[in-house]
Amino acid sequence: MSEMNLRVSPRTVQQGTVDKLRMAIFTGLFQPGSRLVESQLCTQLGVSRPSLREALRSLEAERLIEIVPNKGPSVPALSWERAMAIYEVRELLEAEAAGRCALRISPEDLQALEASLNAFEAAAASHDGMAQVTTAADFYAIILASCGNPVLEEVHRGLLARISFFRGRSMSLEGRAQNSLREMRDIFEAIAARDPKAARKAAKRHVLRARAAAKIAMETGT
Incomplete structure (x- = not known):
């Protein structure tokens, strides 16, 4: 699969972060069952940890990811x-x-x-x-x-x-x-x-x- 440019422009940080992550899941860049490492995502997206966590909460509400205490976010393996x-x-x-x-x-x-x-x-x-x-x-x-x-x-x-x-x-x-x-x-x-x-x-x-x-x-x- 070709690489996706995940970088987000500063003007649309919050929504842009959600949109990029959502589409990365839709297109299979982040596979079901895979963990999402926050430090890596911050680097890939060029966003702060608070902005990333807010975006992850939005995706959790859409049931595209799950956030497990002490384990962090992951893409659920959908049956x-x-x-x-x-x-x-x-x-x-x-x-x-x-x-x-x-x-x-x-x-x-x-x-x-x-x-x-x-x-x-x-x-x-x-x-x-x-x-x-x-x-x-x-x-x-x-x-x-x-x-x-x-x-x-x-x-x-x-x-x-x-x-x-x-x-x-x-x-x-x-x-x-x-x-x-x-x-x-x-x-x-x-x-x-x-x-x-x-x-x-x-x-x-x-x-x-x-x-x-x-x-x-x-x-x-x-």
Whole structure:
């Protein structure tokens, strides 16, 4: 894996530290089960120990890391059972959101959804794993925001970090990004056609295929 530049500019120290660490976890730079050594992270990021610890607390709240007394922070080794549970909830939330979105999305938000799909297509073509994760998240954020149920959106947001973690794993498989693009285009076209049944079906199919890809990636250590 190519080296990631973890350095943070002084103007955005706090949020920048969180963002860099989060993406390092999503892209596999910090593997599940690995310990995070604070002194090394401070050097890599170019931040102070207090700034780092505040960032680590934020990531702990997202359940991307765990901080054990007398042992320090580490990336938890997520079991496939936990991954399955997250994908099951994701399937329920995203299929329902896509169906509702097909009936409620505004023309302006439909344009934004298409733009996010185009951004994901560019990320897939460039093999940029970081951009694939973020643009896919943007695509679903528009669907969730347009579904007409703010509680559904809120619950999904609470899972976003862990969804993105597994998305990073599945996208690491050869050809998965292009397959994902086709599946996301099916979701978009169903929403654009104002067809809630087709939108639910396409969203469910996308999650099931993403889950299968993530399982292979986790089993092979990709």
